[in-house]
Amino acid sequence: MKKAIRGVVGAVCLLTALNVAPGVSQAEGRPLEWADCGDGLQCGEVAVPADWGRPRGERVRLAVARLPARDQAAKKGVLLVNLGGPAQQISVLRVAKSAFSDLTRWFDVVVSDPRGFEASAGITCPYPAPLPENLEWASPGQAEYERYRTANHRFGVDCGRVAAGPLAGHLDSRQVAYDMDAIRAALGQDRLDYYGNSYGTVFAQAYARRFPGRVGRMYLDSVLDHTTRSWVDWLLPRARTMERNLERFAQWCGEQVDCALHGRDVVEVWDEVLERAAREPIPAGSTTVNASRIASRTNPGFEQEWPELARAIAEAHAGDATRFAEQPVGGRDPDLSRIMFCADFPYPSDYRVVKSFEARLRQVTPHIGWVAAWPMAYHCAGLPGKGTYPPERLRELGPGAGPVLVAGGEYDGTTPPQDARRVAAQWGNARYLPVKGGHALYLSGHPCVREHVHRYLLTGELPGEGAVCGAA
Incomplete structure (x- = not known):
């Protein structure tokens, strides 16, 4: 698992050059269709407006990939994952699949390159x-x-x-939130079950502001506060x-x-x-x-x-x-x-x-x-x-949404625990789990964190009041 997190972090920074096999275009309003694209992944595409403020305007394609649950007949659901950055995700999943081996016991693990990144209408900067x-x-x-x-x-x-x-002008988390909801619909899910790490937690905050009644089980790790002006x-x-x-x-x-x-x-x-x-x-x-x-x-x-x-x-x-x-x-x-x-x-x-x-x-x-x-x-x-x-403040989640599990590492200077506490407090329907640790707690293999996360994603059970994870 320690090797897995090194692969994830390195891939987020270094693997912009990896090719992602083309997926299958999704017809408007139809479920995602999947095709094998190598490395045990299946790929597809979702068409979305380039600007959600002009939904009938020009469209772009979002590349989506999934690591299927090992036993499709027994799987518990679909989990959308973003590992942070903001950066491409599919090439990271290709080289760091072992980081998700526990989750694929129960879920299809789905990632998408955010708009403009790599396989999602990828923008090539001239220098x-x-x-x-x-x-x-x-x-x-x-x-x-x-x-x-x-x-x-x-x-x-x-x-x-x-x-x-x-x-x-349309590369921000508000636009990504609408993209996430389009992916949710294409996956055939009534609610979005989501695991966001680091910058993926900014996308989660944007999604919850726009679609508070569609938040399913949501685990946020190493939260970056997007509420403080x-x-x-x-x-x-x-x-x-x-x-x-x-x-x-x-x-x-x-x-x-x-x-x-x-x-x-x-x-x-x-x-x-x-x-x-x-x-x-x-x-x-x-x-x-x-x-x-x-x-x-x-x-x-x-x-x-x-x-x-x-x-x-x-x-x-x-x-x-x-x-x-x-x-x-x-x-x-x-x-x-x-x-x-x-x-x-x-x-x-x-x-x-x-x-x-x-x-x-x-x-x-x-x-x-x-x-x-x-x-x-x-x-x-x-x-x-x-x-x-x-940044803008959050509002309480809609009826039946959540609850949300939020974890922060005491020693994390990039996304300090105060960020997670502020975000959790504004939602109301959220539980903050303090941890003796640093950044990316689940991915770094922290056993206490992983135990709580698995229980929560499977059953909805939150850590008890006052629960703390000590040093790994």
Whole structure:
């Protein structure tokens, strides 16, 4: 299962180039027809309006795939799944089928590439989305930021407006919610049973706003709050979680004799490294590393990286920041993801505004949490057409809908548990399950979470009041 989650995460970031076999076109108003498309999957298509505000306008095709339940005669139902991103889903399912082996004991597991992604009227951006200079996105200098914002604006025009064709201006979670309901109808389901992970929870919130009476059993994991319009209120839980993770890292180092910073005040050493790098970049072989680059390379939420982080900080404190100069290994979000992300979360682009957010966060999270002001700026700076579906509060679910099961990891700095608590509270008919863990709890194989999720999806039984899942 640990191998499965690595496959899922890597696939979301890296597998844009995988081909998805063409499915079977669905005639208007008829059930989905399935055809084998390799790797144990069956594929089909659903036709939807490019703009649900003009339902008789131009149409696009949504690619849908299912991993059938192992025993079709005994299956309990159909479960629509979105693993987050926003990103393609079908190629992820191809390489990470084992992550769903438990669910296919009872359900057809169905995924769909969101509109515009890969097999769903896939938009081909004419060139890759820009990256900050030297990947220094945390509190960059204004000149560097403005150059990046100009490049990101140009990318947004060429990809999100020109290359997007009929989908231009219609790449947001509100449109996806209507797509989800079209898929529900094509699957022949009266209600939507759904499992959303990470950004898939934003789609769930949009769906519940539009179709509150059609929500069936819905499990949301690592919730991204799309209800809060105050950016500072939205950032604070992320900043506080990052700060707590730095404290956990320091505590771990105090207990591990082989930690490179064992016996030292870890937080104090970290602060000194940033202060020195802010005054004068620290040597790193043939180059130097500034404070922005060090902060951009540091996320204390990943426990498996703590030994390497301790070595990097210790060496930088001694005058060699080479480990922070190394380019990170791994992929990047699909270029189109930032178009949809910023349509839903129209983060301010003005450098002074983002710096003011940073200053506010530094007052309560002075060591590392203030970095939380910058990732959204990296995504959204200068993009045209932001905010076609900005955050809005939820309303209680309709009669007979739900209840909804929501889980959040205490150490998750990307989708902090406060997000899940806020969303669950607004629905009323929802149960929040706190977990000692990080991001993507079900997919990471957390046994307590998986037990609760399976029971809930099969029977509708929620965890008892006060239930908590401890560390895996």
